[in-house]
Amino acid sequence: MQSDKGMTIIVKKMTQVLVGIIVLFGVYIITYGHLTPGGGFAGGTIIAGAFILLVLAYGDDIMHLRVTKEGSSKLENLAIFMFLLFAIPGLFMIPSVFFRNYLPLGTVGELLSAGVIPLFNIFIGIEVAAALFTIFLAFVILKEEDK
Amino acid sequence: MKALIPLFVILPLAAAFLIPVLAGKIKGFDKYLASLVMLATAFLSLWLLFAHEAYPIIYKIGGWEPVNGIPIGIYFVADGLSVLMLCIITVVGFLAAFYSISYIAKFTGEKYFYALFCLMVAGMNGVVLAGDLFNLFVFLEISVIASYALVAFGIEKQELEASFKYQVMGGLASLLILLGIALLYWQTKTLNLADIALVLEGVGDRKFMLFTQFLLLAGFGLKAALIPFHAWLPDAHSSAPSPISAMLSGVLIKAIGIYAITRLFFNIFILDINIAWVVIVLGSLSMIFGVFLAIGQWDLKRLLAYHSISQMGYVVLGVGIGMLILARGGDLKVASLAIAGGLFHLVNHAVFKGLLFLNAGAIEYRTGTRQLQEMGGLYEKMPITSATSLSASMAISGIPPFNGFFSKLLIILAAVLGKFYLLAVFAVIVSIITLASFMKVQKYAFYGSTLRRELEKIKEVPFAMSFSMIVMALLCLVLSLLIFPGIREAILMPAVDSLMKMGNYGVEILGY
Amino acid sequence: MTLFVLCFLLFLVGLYGVITRRNIIKIVLGICIMEYSMNLFLVLVGYVHDGVAPIITKGSERATFVDPLPQAMVITVIVIGLATTAMLLAIAIRLYRKHGTFDIREINTLKG
Amino acid sequence: MEYIIGVLLILMIAGSIYTLHAGDLLSAIVSYGIVGFGLVIIFLFLKAPDLAIVQLVVEIITLIIMIAVIRNSSKEDLQESATIKVEGVQYVNLKQLLYFSGAVVLALGLMYYFYQSVSGLDVFGEHEMRMSQVYVEQGAELTGSANLVTGVLLDFRAYDTLGEATILITAVVGILTILRIKGRK
DSSP, X not given: OOOSSSXXXXXXXXXXXXHHHHXXXXXXXXXXXXXSSOOHXXXXXXXXXXXXXXXXXXXXXXXXXXXXXXXXXXXXXXXXXXHHHHHSHHHHSSSOOTTOOOSOOOOTTSSSOXXXXXXXXXXXXXXXXXXXXXXXXXXXXXXXXXX | OGXXXXXXXXXXXXXXXXXXXXXXXXXXXXXXXXXXXHHHHHHHHHHHHHHOOSSOEEEEGXXXXXXXXXXOSOEEEEOHHHHHHHHHHHHHHHHHHHHHHHHGGGBSOHHHHHHHHHHHHHHHXXXXXXXXXXXXXXXXXXXXXXXXXXXXTTOOHHHHHHHHHHXXXXXXXXXXXXXXXXXXXXXXXXXBHHHHHHHHHTOOOHHHHHHHHHHHHHHHHHHXXXXXXXXXXXXXXXXXXHHHHHHIIIIIIIIIIIHHHHIIIIIISOOOHHHHHHHHHHHHHHHHHHHHHHHTOOBHHHHHHHHHHHHHHHHHHHHHHHHHHHHTTOOHHHHHHHHHHHHHHHHHHHHHHHHHHHHHHHHHHHHOOOBTTTOOOTTTTOHHHHXXXXXHHHHHTTOTTSHHHXXXXXXXXXXHHTTOHHHHHHHHHHHHHHHHHHHHHHIIIIISSOOOGGGTTOOOOOHHHHHHHHHHHHHHHHGGGGGSHHHHHHHHHHHHHHHHTGGGHHHHHHOO | OHHHHHHHHHHHHHHHHHHHOOBHHHHHHXXXXXXXXXXXXXXXXXXXXXXXXXXOOSTTSSSOBOOHHHHHHHHHHHHHHHHHHHHHHHHHHHXXXXXXXXXXXXXXXXXX | OHHXXXXXXXXXXXXXXXXXXXXXXXXXXXXXXXXXXXXXXXXXXXXXXXXXXHHHHHHHHHHHHHHHHHHTSOOBOOOOOSEEEETTEEXXXXXXXXXXXXXXXXHHHHHHHHXXXXXXXXXXXXXXXXXXXXXXXXXHHHHOOXXXXXXXXXXXXXXXXXXXXXXXXXXXXXXXXXXXXXXXX
């Protein structure tokens, strides 16, 4: 699997080990966003960092990069649309209120608590991860095009 | 009716999120969805304007009731001024979106254009409806970042450089506004605009208020391109695609610059005489220098951009005179006349400046040039464009049947009644120079020398563009009806009253 | 009060950088430094002496908390800073493609 | 604790002055990164762990993008340096010195005016809350989230966060339009 693209073999081996852990840490930061410090923004950025590490370490041909850019741009728009969709149900309830927290709040400190907030956290996390990854890919593709 | 207020932000946002995803699948999806959403919000805002509920309409997002008198959630506040601004944003927005259906066909990346367009309109709607200071800043950032990218839409050398200059100046302005917000939070410990107004009444610290007001005036003045901060406007507005420069000149600098200045300085801060003088000086300087800079221009869109600065000077002058009279506790009738003149001119300028930029776009669409010398005798081949451009030119230079005359009349009348004779003389002189400048435009572009050889084969612009231009030209005429008391009371006066009631904006909203 | 004045000094250093530097990347760095000083200013405003981080754990039900509102504002301002910086860098790299230099003097083709 | 933050802040100011005067762009970006990490440490001192994480990670991503921009472009900076070499002898460039001292004087004046107008406000640390009094006392019960900052971000002011995420979307769509290959057909 020794291709000339990307960095040296040592970096590739380290990336294989680290990427899984980084993504896991990012998912932890997102899902426990309402219990421990962190949340959608921090976790999303960490996951984006993991994907960027993959692209940097292994490098990729331009066609594949373009496809992933389109895919992540669409994923990002869908994630933010879902975030908006979860804010709208409040409108249809009797005292129609935008951004109402309509799910049960549960007990403070447990994982399944704080109503809609964990869902918002997850969608914000996906959206931030896809957004930053798309930005990074846009820069890399522009650089690749000149070669 | 109150439940529909969030739709002003939800509809454009939902459209903006869906366009990049579904644009490839359904042909023409992005074009027609953008115009449809703009039309829907336009109907909504006109219904809100004519339904004429008791202003201000307060919508508590998230349903958070105030806890022992202190508001904890974010509020939508729709009073006379914000509904009037909403109508301008959505109506001019719909006409620009409809215009760009065929105009943007010459550019690549159409789906990005419509997504950014919807985001810009959503941002402006959010700013105008915001009842929370930090929320106003966030939605201001959305519309400004969208306009950065739209200015650089053609990726030519000039457009990139103009967008870079616009982004650096805009970034500085946003940071100044943010510093103002941080200082206000430090003083009043709250972000709700009405709550800030109430807490600031008790604060006697004049030195702090002056420092914060200068910061915010500098930040929002830079967004409204008043004279010392106007350097970015001619480059940005001339290198943007025409429907976007129509939106920028017609609506963006008003919804973000002038609306924020009037909302903060009339309703939130205690009116201060030297701040009012600064506003008047900024307004008259913009008015005078804008038109002198515009005379020497030969690039049509740069000429129109400089005229935007001078016409914005009129609006700021009218509002500034009203502010000074109120600060000095003078005759309320003259103050309301001045503010009515300022806001009326704001509405008119949105329409006729938008129309002028659309005409420039039509000429560029057919002849491919923006230089006045290279045009000539276009009225044979492009009758609709020349007719609408003639009406817009007459409107901007204030010739009676058109709306520009009446609003300038109100401002000059208020200046005379308020004993600012010098300002009234300046206003008249600038209006005459504007007339001269637009005579030059008409002569060179439409009625001048005979049609050049290679322009023989051009024909009128497609339906989408000519329809928007015709509707705007009709608006130029219809809006002059606003001068009559009957109609004026219904539309313009709620906006003027929302500014005139100054301090008790907070009392009305929080109800104590 | 010295911390606030120092933070304002950092703001002025960024402003000095944006106004005087001729290299586009340095102008972008100047704006980012001003963003940093604004983030710091907001958090300094919200600090309470011997306050605890605004997270309710078993021990800290009744502790005096630091103000969570400026912290929520700063998260928003950090992401706004990221968005504006990324846009500025995109324009910078395109300008470099067209002009071959980051120097603002060569790029100033527009008059007025 | 206030002194530690003061020292860190002075180091950050020194770092940012070096950033603006560095000869090589890469060292400018690296020293900008150091200023950012200094900010992360100050956030931890000011009891803002949420911000420390977000600032740290966003800082790293910004550095990656900046270095991606710098890597295949000019590294040197054509700025007039403060000293001119005339036949090998260092003379101080008077015009540059004039600008610099003018800037310092203006900065001192602005800071004095800032200090004057802000001296009446709450001192660092004595911050009696008004709007966030409710967030702190009833935040957990009303929103159910233990992390009050997330509670404020996603429930009390969730509309702000919608605006926030839209800003990131606008930036991404803006960058995709700016970085596309051809503008006009």
